[in-house]
Amino acid sequence: MLDLENTFDEMASVFGENIGEDVNNAANLAKSVFLNNKETLEELHKLLQDGDITQEEFAEELKDQQAAFEAEMQVSILAGKMVIQRAMDSAMNVLKQSVLP
Numbered sequence: 001m002l003d004l005e006n007t008f009d010e011m012a013s014v015f016g017e018n019i020g021e022d023v024n025n026a027a028n029l030a031k032s033v034f035l036n037n038k039e040t041l042e043e044l045h046k047l048l049q050d051g052d053i054t055q056e057e058f059a060e061e062l063k064d065q066q067a068a069f070e071a072e073m074q075v076s077i078l079a080g081k082m083v084i085q086r087a088m089d090s091a092m093n094v095l096k097q098s099v100l101p
Contacts, residue, residue, distance in 0.1 A: 007098040011091040018087030033072045037065060 044065075048058045 011094045014090045
C-alpha cells in the first residue's frame with residue numbers, strides 16, 4: 001500500500017531544501033532594488049529642493065522610478081519562479097520514485 005502521507009512529507013522536505021532561503025528574501029530583494037536606485041532618488045530630491053524641478057515634475061519622475069522598481073522586481077520574481085520550478089521538479093521526482101516500481 002502506498003503511504004502518501006510519508007511521501008508528501010518527503011516531497012515537502014525536498015521542496016524546502018531546494019527553495020532554501022530564496023522565498024524568505026523578498027523584503028531584502030526589495031530593499032536591494034531601492035538601494036540600487038538611491039543615487040537617482042537623492043538627485044531627484046536635490047533637484048526639487050533646489051527648485052530645478054516642480055513638484056509635478058518630481059511626482060512624474062517618481063512614477064518613472066516606480067516603473068523601474070517594478071521592472072527590477074519582475075526580473076527577480078522570474079528568477080524566483082525558476083527556483084520554485086526546480087524545487088517542485090525535485091519534489092515530484094520523490095513522488096514518482098515512491099509510486100513507480
